Amino acid sequence: VTEFASSDEQRTIVEVVRRVAREAGRSGGAVLSELHARGLVDVEAAEPGADEAGIPIPLWTSLLYGIAFETGAAGEHAATLRLLRALSIWRTPASRDVRSRIADGEFIDVAFPQIGGRLVSGQLHDDGSLTCAGTLACLRSDGSASQIIVPVRAASAGGILMVVLDTGDPSISMGLHPGFGPHAATVDLILDGTRVPEARVLGYLDPDGSAGPGMEAFAACELAVCTELAAMTRAVLDRTVQFTKTRMQFGRPIAEFQAVQHELANMALLGEMALLSVLALARALEESDPAARSLVSVAKYACGEYATKIVEAAIQLHGGIGFTWEAGLQHYLVAVTEANRTLGSPTWHRRWLADSAVQAAPEAAAPQPLVVSSPQSRP
Amino acid sequence: VIALADYEKGLAVYLRRVVPGQWRRAPGTITTGDLLAFERTLYRTEWFGVWLPASVGGQGLGRRYQISFERELARAGVPDRVARVGQNLLLPTLLNFGTPSQVDAFAAPTISGTLLWCQGFSETEAGSDLAALRTQAKKVSGGFVVRGQKVWTSLAHLADFCFALVRTQPGTRKHGGISMLLIDMRSPGVEHRPIRQIDGRSEFAEVFFDDVFVPDDRILGPEGSGWSVAMATLQYERSSANFARQVRLTAELGRIARMLGRADLPGGLGELYLHRLGAAIAKARILELAAERIAWQESNEVPVGTLGAMTKLYWSEAHQEAAAFGAEVAHNVSYRDPATVADDQRYWDALYFSSRAETIYAGTSQIQRNIIARRGLGLPRGDGPAQ
Numbered sequence: 117v118t119e120f121a122s123s124d125e126q127r128t129i130v131e132v133v134r135r136v137a138r139e140a141g142r143s144g145g146a147v148l149s150e151l152h153a154r155g156l157v158d159v160e161a162a163e164p165g166a167d168e169a170g171i172p173i174p175l176w177t178s179l180l181y182g183i184a185f186e187t188g189a190a191g192e193h194a195a196t197l198r199l200l201r202a203l204s205i206w207r208t209p210a211s212r213d214v215r216s217r218i219a220d221g222e223f224i225d226v227a228f229p230q231i232g233g234r235l236v237s238g239q240l241h242d243d244g245s246l247t248c249a250g251t252l253a254c255l256r257s258d259g260s261a262s263q264i265i266v267p268v269r270a271a272s273a274g275g276i277l278m279v280v281l282d283t284g285d286p287s288i289s290m291g292l293h294p295g296f297g298p299h300a301a302t303v304d305l306i307l308d309g310t311r312v313p314e315a316r317v318l319g320y321l322d323p324d325g326s327a328g329p330g331m332e333a334f335a336a337c338e339l340a341v342c343t344e345l346a347a348m349t350r351a352v353l354d355r356t357v358q359f360t361k362t363r364m365q366f367g368r369p370i371a372e373f374q375a376v377q378h379e380l381a382n383m384a385l386l387g388e389m390a391l392l393s394v395l396a397l398a399r400a401l402e403e404s405d406p407a408a409r410s411l412v413s414v415a416k417y418a419c420g421e422y423a424t425k426i427v428e429a430a431i432q433l434h435g436g437i438g439f440t441w442e443a444g445l446q447h448y449l450v451a452v453t454e455a456n457r458t459l460g461s462p463t464w465h466r467r468w469l470a471d472s473a474v475q476a477a478p479e480a481a482a483p484q485p486l487v488v489s490s491p492q493s494r495p
Numbered sequence: 496v497i498a499l500a501d502y503e504k505g506l507a508v509y510l511r512r513v514v515p516g517q518w519r520r521a522p523g524t525i526t527t528g529d530l531l532a533f534e535r536t537l538y539r540t541e542w543f544g545v546w547l548p549a550s551v552g553g554q555g556l557g558r559r560y561q562i563s564f565e566r567e568l569a570r571a572g573v574p575d576r577v578a579r580v581g582q583n584l585l586l587p588t589l590l591n592f593g594t595p596s597q598v599d600a601f602a603a604p605t606i607s608g609t610l611l612w613c614q615g616f617s618e619t620e621a622g623s624d625l626a627a628l629r630t631q632a633k634k635v636s637g638g639f640v641v642r643g644q645k646v647w648t649s650l651a652h653l654a655d656f657c658f659a660l661v662r663t664q665p666g667t668r669k670h671g672g673i674s675m676l677l678i679d680m681r682s683p684g685v686e687h688r689p690i691r692q693i694d695g696r697s698e699f700a701e702v703f704f705d706d707v708f709v710p711d712d713r714i715l716g717p718e719g720s721g722w723s724v725a726m727a728t729l730q731y732e733r734s735s736a737n738f739a740r741q742v743r744l745t746a747e748l749g750r751i752a753r754m755l756g757r758a759d760l761p762g763g764l765g766e767l768y769l770h771r772l773g774a775a776i777a778k779a780r781i782l783e784l785a786a787e788r789i790a791w792q793e794s795n796e797v798p799v800g801t802l803g804a805m806t807k808l809y810w811s812e813a814h815q816e817a818a819a820f821g822a823e824v825a826h827n828v829s830y831r832d833p834a835t836v837a838d839d840q841r842y843w844d845a846l847y848f849s850s851r852a853e854t855i856y857a858g859t860s861q862i863q864r865n866i867i868a869r870r871g872l873g874l875p876r877g878d879g880p881a882q
Contacts, residue, residue, distance in 0.1 A: 357872050372875050377868035384867050385805045392784045393777075410780070417777040466773030470752075473776055474769070477752040 126178045133182025170204020173402045177343045184344035185351045188447035195226035201336035205329050206319025210280055225261035227252050227305065229276055231323050231460040236307050238268035238277060244314030246270060252305040265318065266305065275322035275330045279312045323460060326409045338412045339397050341455050345419035346394045348448050349387040349426045356430040376433060383429050386422035393418045410472065413465035420462035423452045503563045506542045510571035519572035521838040523845055531577050535608045544606055551602045558790030566742035580650060581605040581612035585658050588728045592716040615645040615659030615702060623862050626669045630704065632661040632676060638710040639663065641678065644703050651687040651700035654680050660721050673721035677713040694848035732857045733803035734789045741782040741810050744817060748775050751821050754839060758828035771820050778813040801871035808863040811853035818850040
């Protein structure tokens with residue numbers, strides 16, 4: 117874990133978070149309120165006009181890393197934690213309100229969009245309010261939140277609007293589905309002409325832009341998801357190395373077999389490469405580096421793709437107890453799958469990288485004029 | 496001291512002025528003579544070697560500058576440099592282990608590219624199991640007499656000197672009794688024969704030492720400690736020396752992006768190619784991050800650990816994938832100008848075939864995985880040998 121943190125302070129935070137997460141079970145919310153009570157995290161809204169830098173990135177990523185390492189990040193409140201940085205980028209009254217509610221320990225759930233997937237559509241009115249309709253899949257929690265943050269696609273606005281809804285609103289209904297793996301259930305939200313006043317609009321997520329608060333908010337959420345993925349790859353690798361050193365077959369630990377060693381080496385390699393991409397993204401966002409947007413796609417591609425491979429390899433190396441719930445890998449497989457379905461998938465992100473490369477290629481638009489001095493050239 | 500951004504900008508401007516346009520369009524047409532002449536001019540400019548220590552004429556600006564240097568060269572279309580073996584492998588080893596008079600004799604001409612080197616490590620019976628090497632160096636008055644054979648020696652036909660691993664203590668086995676000798680390739684008894692490679696070229700050679708006399712002052716590091724000297728060299732080969740190749744990948748993917756940007760592709764092929772390109776770009780960017788990370792660790796005296804092995808493994812596999820991909824695209828696109836198509840096809844075919852060496856040299860992928868597993872993850876020795 118220490119490889120993640122670049123300072124002693126970060127290392128300490130990761131360790132404290134891991135301990136609290138172990139004690140608090142799998143609930144991200146319990147970790148958050150515990151840390152808040154200890155004064156380690158301050159998510160409260162600053163006074164209007166005051167500096168709203170928000171939760172510092174090293175602190176926040178250490179927090180996310182520690183929880184995901186320990187719990188697989190699948191618990192409720194995980195989504196709320198992912199939104200913390202974006203909330204301080206959106207300097208709206210709705211954002212301030214949400215932050216103070218989170219600080220008071222209120223459970224506010226977030227439905228992140230799968231880019232390119234189904235979204236609630238919103239009609240924007242002259243007074244800035246929205247009328248929303250549609251179905252939104254998959255809240256990970258049990259639907260007990262008092263408020264839910266939902267992505268809305270409004271035709272007249274670029275990017276994805278994030279709005280806060282009261283779950284008690286009569287125009288909102290929920291459909292509960294049996295979950296898979298360790299999830300008891302997933303929740304579909306059905307919005308039927310839900311009216312959202314402007315004061316409940318948090319801000320934009322802009323996956324296509326290269327700059328601006330919408331892009332920064334999007335990048336921050338992706339950083340959170342990638343940090344969790346990197347933490348889970350490390351946790352799963354550590355467990356698997358330990359397991360192979362103790363699991364005896366053919367009279368010796370299976371870690372002695374080169375076939376097993378090379379699989380573990382591949383896992384370590386991919387985990388390290390994913391980690392490098394997350395660290396670079398975190399640094400780019402801290403320094404407002406214009407390279408941040410492309411690093412988002414590099415990191416999400418690498419973290420998503422590699423975390424999946426690593427967890428799958430871990431299950432393979434654990435054998436039967438990897439497939440059953442005995443080794444506890446189910447939490448990680450579900451969490452990695454869920455993280456890959458949050459915001460852009462690894463496939464979406466690699467397509468984005470290719471598009472921007474082709475557009476940036478100097479001779480893309482028209483073939484370069486041929487050089488006269490070349491003997492093969494023609495006009 | 497020049498800021499990194501200014502250095503990059505200035506170097507890019509210089510290279511735009513001096514690199515022939517033909518190199519970019521048709522890298523297959525570059526001759527070794529042209530490349531070497533270009534290199535020797537480049538090494539005399541202010542742009543080269545600022546990362547080297549002041550004792551050998553550098554400014555000690557650190558590895559970040561070396562990465563930028565390699566990146567700008569790759570962007571400008573300069574191929575793998577002929578002097579790279581000496582500058583990237585021998586030079587750091589020399590500065591680390593050489594006596595003051597060895598540094599005096601060899602550093603400056605290596606830096607200026609007037610003295611070219613080859614690496615005499617592998618033998619027919621000592622590939623991945625390098626410690627099985629058998630070339631003997633018998634102690635005689637004033638020096639050693641070397642007898643044996645090296646194989647798969649890159650650029651032996653151009654090299655003035657060879658840094659070779661030999662057994663200076665008779666009867667020793669494995670890691671003990673090995674020394675590194677700096678052997679003049681023009682000494683009597685040295686012979687090299689080119690080996691035909693899978694890509695049709697003959698950059699590799701067999702090198703024969705038939706009672707070659709090497710004076711005492713040409714031993715690098717203490718006698719019998721050649722194994723640890725060689726491990727340091729391999730560490731450079733897996734880290735710093737790889738920067739050029741890592742940053743080159745990004746430039747090569749730019750070529751694929753250009754092909755796709757101007758190509759007429761049948762059906763949904765373009766879409767499939769874009770997905771492959773995107774994955775390759777992500778890997779190339781991560782390789783640059785790994786190079787920067789290694790540079791940072793080296794400058795801050797944090798051990799590179801297994802990150803060198805990881806980076807070599809990741810790069811070689813990513814680069815082979817990219818080369819195969821580029822070759823496929825080059826043979827499936829059609830643009831208006833057939834000469835451009837032919838140039839692209841030649842370039843990518845050559846790269847695809849030559850890239851097959853990359854998972855073999857400087858420690859095979861299997862050896863890199865052993866290193867990651869045993870040194871990185873602390874896994875026990877079992878049914879395979881350690882490296």
